[in-house]
Amino acid sequence: MKIIARVSAFVGKTFALWVIVFAAAGFLLPDTFKQLAPWIVTLLGIIMFGMGLTLSAKDFQEVVRRPIEVGVGVLAQFIIMPGLAVILTKVIPMPAEVAAGVILVGCCPGGTSSNVMTYLSKGDVALSVACTSVTTLLAPLVTPFLVLMLASEYLPVDAGAMFLSIVKVVLLPLALGFVAQKLLPGFVRAAVPALPLVSVIGIVLIVAAVVGASKGAIIQSGLTIFAVVVLHNGLGYLIGFWAARACGLSLAKRKAIAIEVGMQNSGLGAALATAYFSPLAAVPSAIFSVWHNISGALVANYFSRRTDPADRV
Template sequence: MNTFVKVSQFAGKTFAIWVLVFAAFAFFLPAQFTWIAPYISILLGVIMFGMGMTISGEDFKEVGRHPIKVIIGVLAQFIVMPSLAFALAKGLRLEPEIAIGVILVGCCPGGTASNVMTFLAKGNTALSVAITSVSTLLAPILTPALIYLLASEWLEVSASAMFMSVVQVVLLPIILGLIVQRFFKKQVQKSVDILPLISVIAIVLIVAAVVSNSKEKIVESGLLIFGIVILHNGLGYLLGYLAGKLFKMPYEDRKAMAIEVGMQNSGLGAALAAAHFSPLAAVPSAIFSFWHNISGPLLATYWARKADRKADRKAA
């Protein structure tokens, strides 16, 4: 088991590299990866099941302790990123499938990676986990509603069909994970350290599936989409931080807000795109998955070093 734990920790730390490597394989050898596409929703369900196994009652106690902060975080999550996505799609006059893809990413809740980045940045990790948990549980309602509201002018959107998809790939797996945790607590505690490895494998396979099925479109629009993803992600960090500052939150809370807003559950975006739209609509989610696992650690490292320097000055 120790070997698996070490491999899991290594995979978590080098996540972005594996996404890039397998995206390259999928691009140059697409026939080897196209078979994965029908299983994208199952792979995301596996990730959400793992999240359910790690959520604890303590995570939701933070909601009771600081409900206003959690509400502000959840509102920022579902207002800032969807609004930015819509503005980018309109402002840059994106073609329908790319516009839908960008909006899909924007309307997703935060991912569990944001909790890790907040911890590394020496931000308020408890607040980050609470916001992620609440936004994920609200996703079956808010994500389809926002996509319907913002994306309908480009393509026909069925909010009810997407609601069922989010329930199936997010809510039900989380509930199952919670049930397993409740009745098999000892076994779950022993296996929880290898969950990062499972999540990395699942996300890597999702990205490979998207890239292999969209190779031609990526050649045409890849640089444009990459630029949009960088802009979307960066502005999310900035506006999330400013939202915390606007409401006079402590510095550690602002860091949590920035990372929570800027990092998305891009696997959900890819799953919804594959199920309801087209392979091209899943490309922004695939690129976002790669990019935010580079930008997040960079931002976390900057904030961690800044905190260390401040601590050193106080100790001197």
């Protein structure tokens, strides 16, 4: 078990590298990896189950203990990223399916990678975890509603079916993982060290499946999509930081909210886009998954050197 834990820790620390490797593999071997497309929802469910195994009552106590700070993070997540997505789709010409995919990933909750990046940035990890937990729990209601309001001009949106899907692939696995903690504490304690490995495998296979299924579209529109994703992600960090500063939060909290806003649950975006839109609509989520792990590490490194509350970005 110690070997698995060490491998898991190594893979977790080199997450961005593995995402890039498997994205390249999906592009070079599309016929192999596109066969995984029907398993995207299952893979995401496994990842969410792992997240459920790590949730604790303390994560939710943060919401009660400091509701204003968590509220700032949650509102910033669900206002800034969807808003930026809409602006980018209006300013930059792109196919309707890509526009819908950009908006969809913008309407997703925060990604669990943000918690790791916040830790590396010397930010407020407890606030980051609380914001991720709350946005994830709100996702079944908020994400379909936002997608219906913002993306229906590009593609038909079945918000009801999307709601049920998020419940099945996010809330249900989370709940099962949380229950497993209580019923099988010994097993969970033994399994937790291996969770980073499971999560990384799940995410990289989702990315490879989406890239493999959309190779032709990536060749045609890949640079445009990449530019949009970089802008979306980068502006999310920046505006998230400014929003937290405008609310008078400390530097550690600003770091947490900036990273929380900029990093999305792109695995959920890919799963929903594949199920309800098209493989092409899933490409922004796949590229986002690759890019935000690279940019998140860079932002965390930059933030880690800024410890004076008087510092400004």
